[in-house]
Amino acid sequence: MRSDTRGFIQIVALALILLVLVAVGMVTGILAGYLKNAPSVEDVDVEARRSLPTVVYDANGNVLTKLMVENRQWAPLSSIPQHLIDAVIAVEDHRFYEHHGISVRRILGALWYDIRHMSPDQGGSTITAQLARNVFLSHEKSVSRKIWEALYAFQLERRYTKDEILEFYLNWVYFGHGVYGVQAASNLFFGKPIDQLTLGEAALLAGIPKGNELYSPIKNERTRQNALNRRRIVLQRMVDVGYISPEQAAPAADEPLRLASQGGKLAPVGKYVNFMVRDYLLKKYGKDSVYRGGLSVKTTIDLAAQRAAEEAISRLLPTGSTPETRKDDSSLTYPQAALVAIDAQTGQIRALVGGRGEDEYNRALKAERSPGSAIKPFVYTAAMDSGYTTTTVVVDEPVEYPMGTGTTWAPRNFNGKFAGPLRLRQALEQSTNTIAVKLMADLKPDKVISYARKMGITTLVESGTRNDRGLALALGGLTRGVTPIEMVQAYSSLANAGVRVTPYFIMEVRDSSGVLLESNVPTREIVLDERTAYIVADMMRGVIYSPSGTGRRADIGRPAAGKTGTADSNTDAWFVGFTPDMVAAVWIGEDTNREMRYPKIGVIGSGKAAEIWGAFMKKALAGVPARDFTVPEGVLTGVRVCTASGQLASSSCPEAQVISEKFIEGTQPTRVCSVHSHVDSIDSDWQGDPDDATIDQTDAAVPTQRW
Ligand SMILES: [Zn+2]
Incomplete structure (x- = not known):
């Protein structure tokens, strides 16, 4: 072999070795680079990276929503x-x-x-x-x-x-x-x-x-x-x-492919409920726990009732005005509305709608609005606790009150007429303004305010130049107003024999491993005498079921009571009512306090609120057996009273003038009718013996109402 050839081979071999060395060096360098930044065992924490949705359930285990990334x-x-x-x-x-x-x-x-x-x-x-x-x-x-x-x-x-x-x-x-x-x-x-x-x-x-x-x-x-x-x-x-x-x-x-149906999924239900739950969880548990932590949240909502609430509002409430015709800044459909319903015994919120679905503003919780006459049950509760009875007669007539500024105030009735003498039961059924104001003038606003407060209204203004300590309180003319949620809370004390419940919507919260983080129980407080609560609730049944009642569109075919409310100039329409099982408030109005008068529709008033309430309650209570309010001890029922005298009916009183009434024991009339009795004038102050009078404690004998 020639030496130059050998030399060439040696050079090539050397070059190759060098090349290999360089390559190895590069690879080693690269690998060293990787190894320097290589993860440690501590770095590979999979659990820490886990991201789970928070699942929100209704009271029956149906999924309401998921909060997740x-x-x-x-x-x-x-x-x-x-x-x-x-x-x-x-x-x-x-x-x-x-x-x-x-x-x-x-x-x-x-x-x-x-x-x-x-x-x-x-x-x-x-x-x-x-x-x-x-x-x-x-x-x-x-x-x-x-x-x-x-x-x-x-x-x-x-x-x-x-x-x-x-x-x-x-x-x-x-x-x-x-x-x-x-x-x-x-x-x-x-x-x-x-x-x-x-x-x-x-x-x-x-x-x-x-x-x-x-x-x-x-x-x-x-x-x-x-x-x-x-x-x-x-x-x-x-x-x-x-x-x-x-x-x-x-x-x-x-195997044939059997896929889940992808189309036809129901529209999301409970939009405002979901916002409410989300906001609550974010505030309490923070963003990481809510969106990544896989919380399991059981709410008090009843999905069926929630659907009924949304359906009633969307079906019965017209689109009064669209942005095109209104030309105002808002892009919302008007009128807006709110509905909130709670279980009467526990305060658990079963359904809540905070608006017509176009925004996040929860009117059921936050809108402070004039209750109109829906405030009157507070006046009547104070009155029944102060010696008035269902049969107390007050005259519906023109009245004037000095306003302190040199002017006078003359409250008028909704229909502009005056009906003359009315029993308080009739006055509440017909929502007579003058009589509510007369009661207020007698009881004084501070007393009524104290009742509204203990029943659950927190928004009344008691000091300052503008406050609610005037007679206009009787008609719901308020400085701030009331919220739908507080109205159901306040009415719960009437539905529930004087026991006020506090509305809540979180039953329990668990973490992703099932550990209980939070569990809520009902808050109940006795705020009224159960006899007073029963009598006022009983009077409010007539709002729905008496022929002259203002809330007849709330007829749900079972024992129920309620009150309509319409604010001045039709800016607010209410119906708040209850059965022994459920309390619900419906509010309709515009966010800017505009009159609800619309082309082709006319004026939207409390009748519409009563109608929505009725449609909702019928469906929400469909599976619940109808039951009557329990008569508490100390309430007399079936007391036969002659309307000509307001005294106990005798056999001489014409049947058409005799009614069957309920009284807190001790407040019932004790004298026999002096108009129709044969007792002569010398005996007119006869004290009467209840055993002689026709008191029928079974009630069923002479019903004045449908139940
Ligand atoms: Zn009589």
């Missing part, structure tokens, strides 16, 4: 069926239980693929490496990311058991359409929990993560076909790996 429902490994686990392992990483998170063969294979195709490999990562990618790394595909994946996977395997890694993976993997994890995917595609998946469905699910756009069974016909083809491949892999027999695979591969 990602749609995921965590499924413990023990709840995941074996054939789904097998399918995933078979198709993604059949040596999962053998390797240490990284498969050298796979990485070299992937690198070789990258070099040959000059593009990063599409798959080939172990389950652990995929988990590392999903949890810790960006989703871009690059050669260097493969190395990061391997480093993270290595540490994941040191920190967690195989089963833990598998559980993380199955709950973390993305299935497209915004859903993460096998449980949420099963719900989306098949509309059922994972433990009900067939082998074919499990295989189809397992095939999706390879390309969630490509293999979506619901995206389009082509991807559906892809998904079915891939199902066959997954099943074949399961046979190859030995998880199932060919005899099991064949029918599963031919």
Whole structure:
């Protein structure tokens, strides 16, 4: 061999060795760079990265809403069926239980693929490496990311058991359409929990993560076909790996696809409820817990009642005015409305609507509005506690009161007429303004305010130049106004024999592991004499069921009581009412206190509120047996009174003038009718013997009302 040739070979060899050394040095350098920034075991905390939606339920376990950044429902490994686990392992990483998170063969294979195709490999990562990618790394595909994946996977395997890694993976993997994890995917595609998946469905699910756009069974016909083809491949892999027999695979591969119906989903219900719950949770638990922490929130809402409330408002309330015709700044539909209903015994909010669905402003909680005559039950409660009775006669007539400023105030009735002498029961049924003002003048506003306060109204203004300590209080002319939620609270004391309940909507909150964070119980307080509460509630039944009642459109065919309210100039329309089981308030009005008078519709008043209340209550109470208010001890019922005298009816009184009334024991008339009795004038101050009078304690004998 010639020496120059040998020299050339030596030079080439040297160059090659140098080249190899440089290459090794580079690779070592690169690797050292990776290792310097490599994750530690502490860095691979999967639980800390977990993001779970907070699920909000109604009182019966129906889902109201989910608060989340990602749609995921965590499924413990023990709840995941074996054939789904097998399918995933078979198709993604059949040596999962053998390797240490990284498969050298796979990485070299992937690198070789990258070099040959000059593009990063599409798959080939172990389950652990995929988990590392999903949890810790960006989703871009690059050669260097493969190395990061391997480093993270290595540490994941040191920190967690195989089963833990598998559980993380199955709950973390993305299935497209915004859903993460096998449980949420099963719900989306098949509309059922994972433990009900067939082998074919499990295989189809397992095939999706390879390309969630490509293999979506619901995206389009082509991807559906892809998904079915891939199902066959997954099943074949399961046979190859030995998880199932060919005899099991064949029918599963031919299983017809039964997808959950995607269309026709109900419109979201409870928009204002969801805002209310969200705001409450954010304030109490913070953004991280609410949007990532997977809280489980049981509310007091009854989904059926909630639907009934929304349906009644949208069906019965016209669109009085649109932005085009109104030309004001707001883009809202008018009139706006609010409805809130609570369980009478517990205060649990069963339904709440805060507006017509176009904004987040919750009028049921926040709108302070003039109650109009819906305030009168407070006046009558104070009156019944102060010696007045259902049969006390007060004259409905023109009256004038000095206003202190040199002017006088002459309250008028809604219909502009005066009815003359009326019993208080009639005056409340007909909502006679003059009589309410006369009562107020006698009782004094401070006394009525104290009743309204203890019953639950907090917005009355008692000091300052503008305050509510005037006679106009009797008609709901207030400085600030009242909120619908406080009106149901206040009326609850009448529905509930003097016991006021405090409205609430969170039953309990649990963290993602089921640990109880919060649990609420009813707050009940005795605020009224139960006899007084019963008598006032009984008088309010006539608002709905008496022929002259103002709230007859609230007829729900069962014992119920309530009060209408219309503010001056028709800016506010109310109906607040109750049965022994439920208290509900309906308010209608414009946010800017405008008169509700609309072209082609006319004026919207309390009759409309009563109608919405009635429609709602009928549906909300559909499954609840009708029952009557319980007569408390110390209340006399069926007391026969002659309306000509207001005294006990005798056999001489004409039947047409005799009514059956209820009294707090001790306040009932004790004298026999002096108008029709044969007793001569000398005996006119005869004290009477109740045993001689026709007191019928069974009530049923002479009903004055429908119940
Ligand atoms: Zn008589």
